[in-house]
Amino acid sequence: MDCSYFDAGVCRSCTLMGVPYAAQLADKDAHARELLAAFGDAVWLPPVASAESGYRNKAKMVIGGTVDSPTIGILDEDGRGVDLRECGICAPGIRAALPAIADFVTRTRLAPYSVPERRGDLKYVLVTLSPDDELMIRFVVRSEDVVARIRARLPELRAALPTARVVTANIQPEHKAVVEGDREVVLTPDASLVMRVGAVPLRLRPQSFFQTNTAVAEALYAQVADWVDAVSPASVWDLYCGVGGFALNVAAPGRRVVGVETSREAVRSARATASAAALPQVAFRAGDATAFARDAKSVPELVIVNPPRRGIGAELADWLEDSGVPSVVYSSCNPKSLAHDLARMPSYRIRTGRVLDMFPQTGHLEVAVLLERTAA
CATH class of the missing domain: 3.40.50.150 (Vaccinia Virus protein VP39)
Known part of the structure; x- marks a missing residue:
């Protein structure tokens, strides 16, 4: 590869x-x-x-950059976003979804979290793909204050990604190397993704x-x-x-x-x-x-x-x-x-x-x- x-x-x-x-x-x-x-x-x-290649059914993507030009991938040594949305080990269904997620971040005005400045709304997007090509999308945000914005524009995301079965907001307010918090707000009727394995x-x-x-x-x-x-x-x-x-x-x-x-x-x-x-x-x-x-x-x-x-x-x-x-x-x-x-x-x-x-x-x-x- x-x-x-x-x-x-x-x-x-x-x-x-x-x-x-x-x-x-x-x-x-x-x-x-x-x-x-x-x-x-x-x-x-x-x-x-x-x-x-294409084997990973889950992508843990750091959100960086700006509201109008978000990066989806990792952070460099200076805490700046590096875009990896074409990462070859991620399943094709995940790679195909990332541009729509980036567009949703911009439309919803979710400011990417800046590690050096300790400000912003959105830390990570966690995307899981099922064997049926359905998606679970989790937005890891600092505060519940932005959940209403995500909920209000959720129909736009689901129109762009009809296979998005489960969408949630995870609340992680702390400035430390912890990906997700304890509180999860489920925004879709379905709260679980069916994984037909075995x-x-x-x-x-x-x-x-x-x-x-x-x-x-x-x-x-x-x-x-x-x-x-x-x-x-x-x-x-x-x-x-x-x-x-x-x-x-x-x-x-x-x-x-x-x-x-x-x-x-x-x-x-x-x-x-x-x-x-x-x-x-x-x-x-x-x-x-x-x-x-x-x-x-x-x-x-x-x-x-x-x-x-x-x-x-x-x-x-x-x-x-x-x-x-x-x-x-x-x-x-x-x-x-x-x-x-x-x-x-x-x-x-x-x-x-x-x-x-x-x-x-x-x-x-x-x-x-x-x-x-x-x-x-």
């Missing part, structure tokens, strides 16, 4: 840009295997490749985490479901469950599944999906995964964990080590933190693993492993 922004030196986010994709994938696969070699004589499946159409609400690569996410859900079905547990926990992608895809008759997630919005999304799919044996809890495990009166036959980059941490790793849970599926976006966690869980060995290239053109990757408890 070639990128004019990278070649011009205005954006270096994709650190592997220009490296042949086959080499990227082979290097990531070898890196994960090397880092995890000490944790079992694993059977490694072939890595899952991604499309080289066996169950997931419902994605604002502030809910979802994998950024739809095709590879589907492969990840399918792989984990295959591993779980091979183990055939009667009970499963999905910790750090997000909108329930793993929990809902491993649901089966007679199998009790509980998903746990700190984000209440994500739990609302997961519950709505389970209800629509008629899966009463799948339940979701809002709360801390470690606290849930520690306080439980019994343990399941299999635990799925899909933590953020920092990993599950010492407390949950120690709990799993002492729990007696026979099998664990660990999906990680950081093999280094995965290795660190596995070092605290010596009773588990990797039975099989797979690298899934969720983030082409970057050094990041997803790796999933099936862990089995060894005999004492």
Whole structure:
């Protein structure tokens, strides 16, 4: 993949840009295997490749420039806007929507936030594209004072972008490196975007985490479901469950599944999906995964964990080590933190693993492993 922004030196986010994709994938696969070699004589499946470009279903775009000439992209070292609306890793449907969003910013007179001057209305636009080519558009603004302006001109935006299913205003008043605030104002009748990924159409609400690569996410859900079905547990926990992608895809008759997630919005999304799919044996809890495990009166036959980059941490790793849970599926976006966690869980060995290239053109990757408890 070639990128004019990278070649011009205005954006270096994709650190592997220009490296042949086959080499990227082979290097990531070898890196994960090397880092995890000490944790079992694993059977490694072939890595899952991604499309080289147009794979990102979500764009987090900083708004810079001026009201009459807004930039959509990133900020340079001086806090000035750099326009990246033709970013090649973003899905075509997102790229096609950005000019209409820029025009809406001008028409609505939403002043881009100036970091050096600490003034302005609009900080970010967050755009998510579903497999049905529908959009969720979230305007991150400093104050609710501008929400009425967005609402008043919303019909113009939806006329320009008929696929805009969900539009919201997120309130983030603070001058710090936090993308979004706690308060979300939904401006459309629909408050969730349907993501048809895997066996169950997931419902994605604002502030809910979802994998950024739809095709590879589907492969990840399918792989984990295959591993779980091979183990055939009667009970499963999905910790750090997000909108329930793993929990809902491993649901089966007679199998009790509980998903746990700190984000209440994500739990609302997961519950709505389970209800629509008629899966009463799948339940979701809002709360801390470690606290849930520690306080439980019994343990399941299999635990799925899909933590953020920092990993599950010492407390949950120690709990799993002492729990007696026979099998664990660990999906990680950081093999280094995965290795660190596995070092605290010596009773588990990797039975099989797979690298899934969720983030082409970057050094990041997803790796999933099936862990089995060894005999004492």
